[in-house]
Amino acid sequence: MSDTRPIGVFDSGMGGLTVLRSLRAHLPHENLVYLGDTARLPYGTKSPETVTAYALQATQLLMAYDVKMVVIACNTASSVALVPLARDLAPLPVVGVVEPGARAGIAATTSGRIGVLATESTVAGGAYPRAIAALSPDTDVQQQACALFVALAEEGWGDSSIAEATAARYLAPLFDNEATAPDTLVLGCTHFPVLAPAITKVLDARGARATLVDSAETTAQAVVELLEMQKLKNTDDRTGTERFLATDAPERFARVGELFFGRSITADQVELVDLRPSI
Numbered sequence: 001m002s003d004t005r006p007i008g009v010f011d012s013g014m015g016g017l018t019v020l021r022s023l024r025a026h027l028p029h030e031n032l033v034y035l036g037d038t039a040r041l042p043y044g045t046k047s048p049e050t051v052t053a054y055a056l057q058a059t060q061l062l063m064a065y066d067v068k069m070v071v072i073a074c075n076t077a078s079s080v081a082l083v084p085l086a087r088d089l090a091p092l093p094v095v096g097v098v099e100p101g102a103r104a105g106i107a108a109t110t111s112g113r114i115g116v117l118a119t120e121s122t123v124a125g126g127a128y129p130r131a132i133a134a135l136s137p138d139t140d141v142q143q144q145a146c147a148l149f150v151a152l153a154e155e156g157w158g159d160s161s162i163a164e165a166t167a168a169r170y171l172a173p174l175f176d177n178e179a180t181a182p183d184t185l186v187l188g189c190t191h192f193p194v195l196a197p198a199i200t201k202v203l204d205a206r207g208a209r210a211t212l213v214d215s216a217e218t219t220a221q222a223v224v225e226l227l228e229m230q231k232l233k234n235t236d237d238r239t240g241t242e243r244f245l246a247t248d249a250p251e252r253f254a255r256v257g258e259l260f261f262g263r264s265i266t267a268d269q270v271e272l273v274d275l276r277p278s279i
């Protein structure tokens with residue numbers, strides 16, 4: 001039987017559209033509802049309590065769209081709120097981006113040294129080192145907070161000299177010592193895949209080699225597996241639809257969102273929604 005209900009995808013803003021893009025590539029027939037909490041972006045500098053409260057409100061709103069699964073397409077929210085979200089939404093399946101990213105990092109490393117690039121909150125919460133240690137206790141993990149990458153990505157400057165200079169600063173602590181340098185970099189923030197060209201150029205300039213692991217791609221694979229396992233696939237032949245919801249500035253969401261989604265989004269495709277609890 002075909003399950004035509006949409007998959008709900010949630011992020012603090014537009015970065016999660018990199019996950020939506022991968023989901024669309026892997027699942028052409030699924031209907032997708034994407035919610036970006038643009039009114040309260042960024043999450044990456046906020047406390048775990050605040051991010052958890054926001055994420056609970058956001059996923060409750062997605063439930064009103066009769067979603068069959070929720071994908072937390074935000075590393076910060078996945079890091080701090082996956083457990084309470086899964087509890088709150090049970091029995092609905094909830095997929096975060098951290099574990100798929102950790103798995104892909106472990107699969108990619110041959111030296112056993114992984115670098116994780118993420119937001120301040122994700123680094124401070126330590127979700128990646130924990131997820132990696134749970135799967136592969138001997139793997140060494142070095143983390144680097146890259147706050148400026150978020151603004152650069154939103155500006156559309158992922159492949160620019162400013163991005164390269166910024167990446168050079170962030171990567172130096174990981175690669176200055178060749179003996180401890182990682183051979184794999186997990187892009188632990190949904191904004192960071194658009195910075196991949198700058199990161200690659202910096203690595204090339206240093207003569208360093210590292211595989212970049214994009215958690216968007218591995219999360220999409222995890223969703224495909226879960227849909228099959230739980231018999232939730234939409235087996236219709238029709239091309240799936242995308243519905244965009246934002247808590248602020250639909251015009252900016254559409255304009256900046258295209259950078260992450262890789263396809264045109266028009267402001268009239270973006271619905272304004274309010275997540276604040278009514279008083």
Ligand code: DGL
Pocket residue numbers: 011012013015016041042043044045073074075076077119122150188189190191
């Ligand atoms: N989406 C967030 C993440 O993946 C980055 C942007 C933010 O700080 O809200 O961590």
